[in-house]
């Protein structure tokens with residue numbers, strides 16, 4: 001019989017095998033605000049190319065001031081779930097503001113988008129129903145679907161023919177309601193889901209359509225509403241989940257937004273909402289300020305778009321291969337995992353912080369540096385980043401000298 005000592009020895013050996021496989025994730029410590037430049041605990045200032053701070057709002061003075069104000073007027077926290085004594089006026093305001101911004105009827109807040117997805121499916125669908133999910137959907141969607149009794153169908157990533165085939169399979173299996181669910185934007189490649197076509201296919205099959213907008217809300221589309229605006233189907237998505245922890249301020253918090261009856265039922269039955277604490281007032285106040293900024297002007301998303309176009313062009317001119325597209329997520333392909341790590345390490349020495357991704361986060365042989373452009377970057381940051389990539393890429397033989 002194994003005892004507790006054996007258990008801890010077992011964990012040490014698991015950790016060792018993660019290290020030996022080269023998959024151990026270590027965390028770099030930064031000592032500054034999030035921004036175009038961050039300071040590391042070694043006292044170095046490096047250009048930051050790996051935050052989800054798409055609009056630069058995580059250190060925006062107006063957002064910080066609004067968070068301070070909410071802290072003063074509404075306190076540090078609620079010490080309660082929403083339905084006991086955790087709902088303040090500002091929570092209701094933020095829920096309405098998100099619904100208005102995204103073209104829906106009502107919104108429910110969660111502690112994180114992970115919880116929004118985790119608590120979405122089980123309350124809405126039962127064993128007679130079907131969920132048809134893109135195979136590369138985010139981990140939180142996969143976990144949420146696992147918690148639900150609905151029949152599960154997976155379609156090949158971004159593959160409309162297979163989506164139709166899986167919808168037919170769901171019909172053949174006698175599904176009552178069908179929900180197609182996809183990331184609006186896929187975070188490893190920056191691929192933007194073909195929502196216009198997916199909507200058409202869903203309509204033909206009488207299916208509902210839900211999307212996760214974590215990498216889109218706030219900046220994709222002409223006024224930053226997201227993938228539905230970008231693809232011309234604003235107001236035509238049944239369910240949208242999203243985060244307050246990326247473009248929309250960068251603190252934390254998530255939401256589901258959609259039709260009134262969906263949101264009302266989630267408030268009654270969604271477990272991460274019912275059994276987890278209210279979003280802190282400072283985050284709620286900050287998030288309302290974020291929406292004020294974004295509804296007031298498209299300046300930030302316009303700058304992000306211009307920065308992205310500049311960087312994508314310049315890094316290719318330097319000789320690197322990128323995944324084509326227009327999203328600020330710019331995957332710079334290295335293919336070899338060791339080279340990707342070497343490139344990332346050398347970039348850091350040259351004052352540029354960008355991390356490598358390799359198997360199992362991306363398929364084997366598809367290692368890359370994933371750069372994320374922000375509106376907080378100025379042209380000189382991007383020029384310096386491209387120069388560092390060029391120098392390191394030549395040294396490592398990734399681009400011609």
Ligand SMILES: *Cc1c(COP(=O)(O)O)cnc(C)c1O
Nearest residue numbers: 112113114138214243245253254
């Ligand atoms: C980041 C992310 C999440 C999780 O968001 P949190 O609010 O940090 O929990 C969920 N889905 C997708 C697609 C994401 O990129």
